[in-house]
Amino acid sequence: VGGESVNGSPSLASLTEALAVISSLFDRLVVGGDAPEEVNKVGEALKKCLEITRDMPRPLLQEEIAEGRQVDAFEEKFYAFLVSIVTIVKNVETGGFCILPAGWLRRHVSGQKKAGAADSEEDDDWGHCMLLVLMRGRGAASEQFSLAVVNTGEGLQYHPVKPSARAPDPSHPLRQTPLVLTDIPLKRLRSSGFWYLLYRQLLCPHD
Numbered sequence: 001v002g003g004e005s006v007n008g009s010p011s012l013a014s015l016t017e018a019l020a021v022i023s024s025l026f027d028r029l030v031v032g033g034d035a036p037e038e039v040n041k042v043g044e045a046l047k048k049c050l051e052i053t054r055d056m057p058r059p060l061l062q063e064e065i066a067e068g069r070q071v072d073a074f075e076e077k078f079y080a081f082l083v084s085i086v087t088i089v090k091n092v093e094t095g096g097f098c099i100l101p102a103g104w105l106r107r108h109v110s111g112q113k114k115a116g117a118a119d120s121e122e123d124d125d126w127g128h129c130m131l132l133v134l135m136r137g138r139g140a141a142s143e144q145f146s147l148a149v150v151n152t153g154e155g156l157q158y159h160p161v162k163p164s165a166r167a168p169d170p171s172h173p174l175r176q177t178p179l180v181l182t183d184i185p186l187k188r189l190r191s192s193g194f195w196y197l198l199y200r201q202l203l204c205p206h207d
Helices: 010-029 037-055 062-067 071-090 192-203
Strands: 097-104 128-136 144-150 161-163 173-175 178-185
Touching: 010 037, 010 097, 010 128, 037 071, 037 097, 071 097, 071 192, 097 192
Parallel strands: none
Antiparallel strands: 097 128, 128 144, 144 178, 161 173
16 A cells, blocks of 8 residues: 555555645646636645545554544544534535545554564555545536546446447447546535445444
């Protein structure tokens, strides 16, 4: 997976690093104020996503779970995080969008790695991160969202596939990198239960 165990997860650390790099690149694009409005909006959405990723509660370490430490504090932070996500979704303007982190972890990492020691299985959360793009409709569709699951790795086999229709191999299968779901009622995305299930698999792999 790569990356240090920032926030208790190498996978989340890698996502944070990638978002920081992309956000920095967008900052360069908008220098001078001549960038198209769409570029500015994407840059701001990426910055917000980076902020969310940095502020989300970190998964507990193996030692904390075994000893029962920090569990109550984690639950409180997790609840507050869910409230903030619901608020972000509620505040998406008609025709606007937001970008959110997502994914899953399969295990907690250990916090006992010694300085200079080689990476081991205990340092890997066996996770995978991706991005969600929520787009709110306009006019009569203003109470509906479209959701794009942006993924380039594990899980891509579940995305729609179609032939490339291009030389040299027109039959070569191409995966739809963003899996797009449409006509999602706003009230469903305002439900903390939905976000609880989505982020539980990313922050609480032991449950």
